[in-house]
Amino acid sequence: xxxxxxxxxxxxxxxxxxxxxxxxxxxxxxxxxxxxxxxxxxxxxxxxxxxxxxxxxxxxxxxxxxxxxxxxxxxxxxxxxxxxxxxxxxxxxxxxxxxxxxxxxxxxxxxxxxxxxxxxxxxxxxxxxxx
Amino acid sequence: xxxxxxxxxxxxxxxxxxxxxxxxxxxxxxxxxxxxxxxxxxxxxxxxxxxxxxxxxxxxxxxxxxxxxxxxxxxxxxxxxxxxxxxxxxxxxxxxxxxxxxxxxxxxxxxxxxxxxxxxxxxxxxxxxxxxxxxxxxxxxxxxxxxxxxxxxxxxxxxxxxxxxxxxxxxxxxxxxxxxxxxxxxxxxxxxxxxxxxxxxxxxxxxxxxxxxxxxxxxxxxxxxxxxxxxxxxxxxxxxxxxxxxxxxxxxxxxxxxxxxxxxxxxxxxxxxxxxxxxxxxxxxxxxxxxxxxxxxxxxxxxxxxxxxxxxxxxxxxxxxxxxxxxxxxxxxxxxxxxxxxxxxxxxxxxxxxxxxxxxxxxxxxxxxxxxxxxxxxxxxxxxxxxxxxxxxxxxxxxxxxxxxxxxxxxxxxxxxxxxxxxxxxxxxxxxxxxxxxxxxxxxxxxxxxxxxxxxxxxxxxxxxxxxxxxxxxxxxxxxxxxxx
Numbered sequence: 112x113x114x115x116x117x118x119x120x121x122x123x124x125x126x127x128x129x130x131x132x133x134x135x136x137x138x139x140x141x142x143x144x145x146x147x148x149x150x151x152x153x154x155x156x157x158x159x160x161x162x163x164x165x166x167x168x169x170x171x172x173x174x175x176x177x178x179x180x181x182x183x184x185x186x187x188x189x190x191x192x193x194x195x196x197x198x199x200x201x202x203x204x205x206x207x208x209x210x211x212x213x214x215x216x217x218x219x220x221x222x223x224x225x226x227x228x229x230x231x232x233x234x235x236x237x238x239x240x241x242x
Numbered sequence: 243x244x245x246x247x248x249x250x251x252x253x254x255x256x257x258x259x260x261x262x263x264x265x266x267x268x269x270x271x272x273x274x275x276x277x278x279x280x281x282x283x284x285x286x287x288x289x290x291x292x293x294x295x296x297x298x299x300x301x302x303x304x305x306x307x308x309x310x311x312x313x314x315x316x317x318x319x320x321x322x323x324x325x326x327x328x329x330x331x332x333x334x335x336x337x338x339x340x341x342x343x344x345x346x347x348x349x350x351x352x353x354x355x356x357x358x359x360x361x362x363x364x365x366x367x368x369x370x371x372x373x374x375x376x377x378x379x380x381x382x383x384x385x386x387x388x389x390x391x392x393x394x395x396x397x398x399x400x401x402x403x404x405x406x407x408x409x410x411x412x413x414x415x416x417x418x419x420x421x422x423x424x425x426x427x428x429x430x431x432x433x434x435x436x437x438x439x440x441x442x443x444x445x446x447x448x449x450x451x452x453x454x455x456x457x458x459x460x461x462x463x464x465x466x467x468x469x470x471x472x473x474x475x476x477x478x479x480x481x482x483x484x485x486x487x488x489x490x491x492x493x494x495x496x497x498x499x500x501x502x503x504x505x506x507x508x509x510x511x512x513x514x515x516x517x518x519x520x521x522x523x524x525x526x527x528x529x530x531x532x533x534x535x536x537x538x539x540x541x542x543x544x545x546x547x548x549x550x551x552x553x554x555x556x557x558x559x560x561x562x563x564x565x566x567x568x569x570x571x572x573x574x575x576x577x578x579x580x581x582x583x584x585x586x587x588x589x590x591x592x593x594x595x596x597x598x599x600x601x602x603x604x605x606x607x608x609x610x611x612x613x614x615x616x617x618x619x620x621x622x623x624x625x626x627x628x629x630x631x632x633x634x635x636x637x638x639x640x641x642x643x644x645x646x647x648x649x650x651x652x653x654x655x656x657x658x659x660x661x662x663x664x665x666x667x668x669x670x671x672x673x674x675x676x677x678x679x680x681x682x683x684x685x686x687x688x689x690x691x692x693x694x695x696x697x698x699x700x701x702x703x704x705x706x707x708x709x710x711x712x713x714x715x716x717x718x719x720x721x722x723x724x725x726x727x
Contacts, residue, residue, distance in 0.1 A: 117657035121317070146378055148687065176494065183487045184438050186379040206379035213378035214687040216448040216727060218490040219341040222497065223317030223515040239317055241341045241490075242449040242658065 113141045121221075122240040129233035131167060132194045135174055138236075139189040139201060142178045142217070145240065150211040152190040154202035161198045168227035171236060174199060176220045179240075182206075183216070215242055250286060251295040259710040263291065263307075268510065269298040274306035276649075276710050278702065281311055284655060293320035296512040300325070302332025302521075304585055304592050308644055310599050311706040312653030312698065316340075318515025321598035321654075324647040327521065329580065329591055333509065334526045335518035336500055336533070338595035339578050341493040343533055344540035345451075345484030346418075346574040347600075347622040347650075349633065350548060351471030352478060353566035354559065356457035359477050359722065360678075362558050363455070367680045367723040369554040370453055374547055376727035377448050377684025381441035385546065392440055396428040399538030400572075403545035408444075413545065415611045416569035418601065421541040423579075427531025431488070432495050435532075439488025439539060444546035448688055448727025450651075451483040453551060454624070456631060456719035463635075463716055466617045470570050472633065472717045479567075480631060480719070481547050482624055484576065485540035492536045496529040521593055530578075537577060544572055570633070571620035575600045575650035583645050594645045602636030602648035602713050621713050625652045625700030627681065627692060627726070628674055631719045632704045639711035648713045652700035658691040665690035674724075683726040692726060 113126040124141055128134035143152055160177045162170040178201065181187040186206035192199050206213075218241040226237035253261045253275065261282060263273030273294040277285065285291050290313050297319055298307035304326045313322035318337035327333055359366065375382060387395060395402045400421025401414055414420045446453055461467040461474050472478060485492075503519035503526075504511055511517055519525035548569065556564035578595045585592070603610055603619040610619055618635040625631045640646050656664070670689050671681045683689045707713050 115659045117659045122658055148685075180434065180438070180491070182378075183490070184434070186381075208379065211378070213448075213684040213727075215685065215691070216378050216380070218449075218487075219494055221317035221341075221515055222501075222517075223513060225514070241317065 113137045121242045124238050125235070126238070127230070127232065127235045131171070131234065134171060134234050134236060135192050135199050138175045138178065139192045142175065142182070143189050145217060146182055146214055147188055147206070147211040148214045152188045152211070153204050154190045155204040156202070158187060158201045159198050160201055171227055172220065172225060175238060179217045179220055217242055251291050253282060253291065259706050263295055265298065268512070269295055270301070270303050271298050272306045273298055273309065275309040275313070276706055277311045278706055281698070281702065281706070285313065288315040290315045290320040293318070294323065296516060297323060297325050299512050300333055300335065300516060300518060301509060302328040304328050304332065304590065305645065308647065310649040311703045312598070312649045312651050314653045316597065318513050319595070319597040322649065323597045324594065324599045324644055326583070326592040326594045326645050329521050329593060332521055332593060333518035334521050334529060334578055334593055335516055335595065336493045336496045336529055337515040337517065338597050339493070339533060340576040340597050341490045342484035342576055343489035343492060344537035344574040345576040346540060346544065346572060347624055348481040348544045348548065348572035349570040349620070349622050350479040350551065350567050351570050352476065352555065353563060354477045355475050356477055356722065359455070363680055363723055366455065366554065366558045367682050367725060369557055370551065370725045371682040373550045373554050374453055374725060375445040376725060380445040380447065380727065382444045385444050387440045387443060389436065392436055393428040395443065395542045396431060396535035396538055397426050398422055399541035400545040403542040408546045408549040413548070413569050417541060417572040418574055421545065421572065423534040423537045425530055426535040426538050428535050430528050430532035431492060431535050435488050435491035435495060438491045439486055442486040442488065443539070443543055444550060445486060446483045446547060446725070446727060447486055448684065450692060451727055452627070453547065453725040454480045454627065454721055455723040456480060456721055458717050459630070459720040460718040461716070462714070466635065467717050469617070470620065471568055472570060478570070478719060479551055480622070480624055481544055481551065483543060483547065485536040486543060488539050489536035492532045496532060499525050499528065533578065537574065541572070571622060573600055573622055581645065584642060592645065594647070596647055598650050599647045600650045601646055602634070602640045603646050604636050604638045604641050620716065621648045623649055623651060623700060623704060626694040626697040627721055627724045628677065628679065628694030630700055632700060633716045634704065634707065634713035635716050636713055637711055640713060644712055649703050649707050652697040652703055654696055655698045656696040661693050661696035662687065662690045664695060665693050679721050680723040681726065688726050
């Protein structure tokens with residue numbers, strides 16, 4: 112599950128999931144929605160994102176940050192993802208102005224009030240994006 | 243306990259426009275907030291005052307941690323914040339500059355009166371939308387830089403853009419620092435940053451960035467306004483954008499290094515986004531080289547956009563009109579610079595961070611080009627797309643009180659989420675058109691999130707800086723057409 116929360120500078124979101132792989136999938140859905148809203152994104156290409164960082168919280172942070180990088184550097188829109196031996200395979204396709212509604216560009220994922228915690232239901236994260 | 247778990251800092255009123263946050267706990271200095279009593283009430287609903295206090299905790303801060311009346315909740319530093327640091331004992335913080343390094347505003351004058359433009363306004367805004375890419379995936383296929391050329395842009399800024407044929411030599415005299423900051427080191431700009439930026443030169447981006455056609459609705463000093471080509475009733479163009487993906491990546495890259503540096507140098511951080519390093523450290527030198535390179539990329543970006551804006555005007559109104567379009571000024575509002583200021587009666591070199599704040603040099607300042615020396619530096623203050631924007635002129639009081647800094651805009655009062663909710667049942671493009679303002683945007687989301695109601699009233703913001711004596715009003719601009727991402 113993910114939802115947007117208020118923040119006067121930019122965009123704040125809360126994500127929760129039973130496990131790390133599902134949380135990554137929620138992040139993929141969130142980033143896609145932020146970039147192109149409800150536009151359909153087809154899994155035509157794959158990008159392998161290595162999970163870097165000593166702690167799980169840092170690995171998740173860097174994973175989301177990489178989604179933003181991929182979108183900015185070659186217009187790659189994420190559709191789905193699956194874990195793969197210390198990495199996450201992200202499927203998606205490049206932005207196509209004829210099929211995708213441009214919603215917003217994301218400059219960065221900030222570390223301000225970044226939250227990553229275990230809950231009784233699994234995992235919860237709070238993210239603030241700079242738009 | 244995290245900073246945001248604590249209560250908001252206490253404000254002590256100094257006068258009608260000034261409030262102190264007295265030094266407590268880990269704060270090294272007081273906070274100084276410029277705001278009216280009404281604006282202060284709004285600040286009590288978010289984290290921005292806490293952020294002013296957090297900045298005051300950083301080592302080597304000189305003078306107070308300052309907030310302008312357009313302050314709002316940022317990430318780490320508040321947006322609308324100014325902080326200066328001692329070069330020997332202080333720090334530089336990428337969060338104090340922001341992801342969009344040298345995000346800034348450029349104002350162009352035109353020889354056209356508003357009534358000449360109105361009949362062809364729709365053609366003009368369509369042409370501007372076509373010629374200046376904006377929104378998700380915005381890139382230029384006609385300007386793609388290989389590494390050697392990108393290096394020249396990173397060092398040369400707007401001057402290199404002019405050499406490449408995008409503008410005129412006289413444009414440079416109207417840009418802060420001539421459109422080129424010293425200290426740029428392209429070697430400190432990563433491949434990832436280069437890859438993000440190489441096709442984005444000459445693009446506006448999205449969010450609060452825009453190209454806007456305005457008319458001068460009111461002048462407060464006719465002589466100075468006319469000298470800058472801003473006579474009453476004439477049309478001007480505001481450009482608001484920065485260093486695009488290249489700058490965002492420079493910030494990201496160096497934030498990681500600064501987090502490690504803060505641990506290495508044992509700098510306690512009230513917020514990880516305030517991560518920083520001593521100005522004399524290798525981490526700071528690396529960031530400094532990259533930040534100045536990204537700032538030069540931003541100056542070049544606004545220079546290319548100016549070229550394409552002139553092309554659009556030439557297409558609709560003829561070459562002579564484009565020839566008559568001059569840069570009034572171009573100034574950064576996300577930057578850190580080494581500057582000399584008077585602090586407690588003596589001249590000192592300090593590193594001034596302006597995160598959503600504009601430099602505002604007073605008349606006579608030696609850094610000003612001759613055309614501004616008598617009147618002071620133009621301070622460009624965009625408002626929102628429905629109401630107004632202002633050009634101010636820097637005054638001596640800013641030099642003595644705020645490290646020659648002033649507000650940078652209206653400042654948000656609603657989150658994007660709240661604005662979108664408010665806008666959902668409305669058609670803002672149609673509403674604005676009914677007011678005579680044409681909007682062309684890559685997305686409805688941006689228009690909704692950038693709705694006028696999402697911003698504070700820029701006039702009230704400007705009244706505070708004028709009342710406090712930091713700057714004086716020169717002209718008020720009203721929007722006619724807006725191109726958004």
